[in-house]
Amino acid sequence: MDPKMCDQLIEYLNGHMNDTEKMEFEAHMEECPDCLDECKEMQELMTDLPYLSEPAAPPEGMKERVLSTVFDSEEIESSKAINKPDTERKSSAYRSRRNWISGVLAAGLVLSLGANAYLLAQNNEKQQALEEKVSQTYVSVNLAPQDSKSSGTASMVKGKKGMNLVVQTKDMVPVKGKEAYQVWLIEGEKKFRAGTFVPDKKGNGTVVFDVDYPGEHNWDAVAVSHEPTAKSEQPKGSIVLLSKL
């Protein structure tokens, strides 16, 4: 057995692995009974430890906040279900999703960028819903927060009239007065304004912009910034989300 692999159990149990490493270690455990036994033993030994926690009172109103967020997440799903495509379209949407995932992997982009698996799964679902409306996704990335708690995805999608940039964000800080969020496409040192949006009360925003700049472009990255007004021709405010394309 690979002795290096056998040393990885602690990293596995404490989540210090990316998805690939995790899969590799799980595959290793299938072939290495020592590691598998050790892993089971450790998990067993860890079962009671949470009860060591000293009691802490949950903050005021936590139950209402948590449950309303949880049930809101469901409403998004059920409104999507109303527009369920027929079987044929569903399978083609599924295929195109597989394609963009492999495309993203081929491009060597790290899928999770620190986002947890759930968020990724949720975005994939939204992604799929959008893909049913527009035809083909070229590239889709998770936007990484920059000194913010926000998250989101950006996708280049080929629509009927040309390329679109689809940006979905959540947990955006609310805007005050004339403030707005702007989306930028970045090519080398140049920043092109893709468009503006204001998130809803819950901090979510989903927008589709046309990408019809004259000439050939090879976009490097996409960014979202919090701007003092919706009119900035170049970013003035702070960048809250950023990702390579």
Added chain:
Amino acid sequence: MSKLTDFELYTKVQNGDKSALEQIYDRYEKLLFSFAFRMTQNKDTAEDVIQEVFIKLWRKKGVYSEEKGKFSSWLLTVTRNTCLDFIRKAKGNEVELEDRDSLVKDEMSVEDQITWKEERQKLKSAMHLLADEQQKVVDLFYFKGMSQQKIAEECGIPLGTVKGRIRLALKHLKEKYKAAERGGTYGPKNV
């Protein structure tokens, strides 16, 4: 009406029963929050963790099965993994997670209401029977979720010995806990 088991409630949650989720929430709120707070050392983060756990429970249907052991153990494992995600993310953003004292002090009375009081007392006394170094290893590994490298540095021990030491410390803890359990159920409290 008799109280539903966790598994019965979980099955209802799978069928989209909101009140079943609420009942699970009520049953585990204090334990999960206390655990998440112990791990993240920050009450806002702990609340975010709880929210994430319940979203997982509500949305990712069919993950738990009875073969995986007790529902509570599974839920606590999900909570720990979610905490580890948040701890890692916070490290990446170089945000210090710290406001430990603010909460616990003004809520001392909670101690008496908690359902895991007995387990906690037995575990605590078992923990005190371990050598200081072993207690530290348990804390760094389990609650702080550190990597092997980090634990080696913190304890000043060779990297290659970290796994063995964690395992040994956990084994000792379990033995002492088992002993406390055997002696503690009918007789006087062994604290």
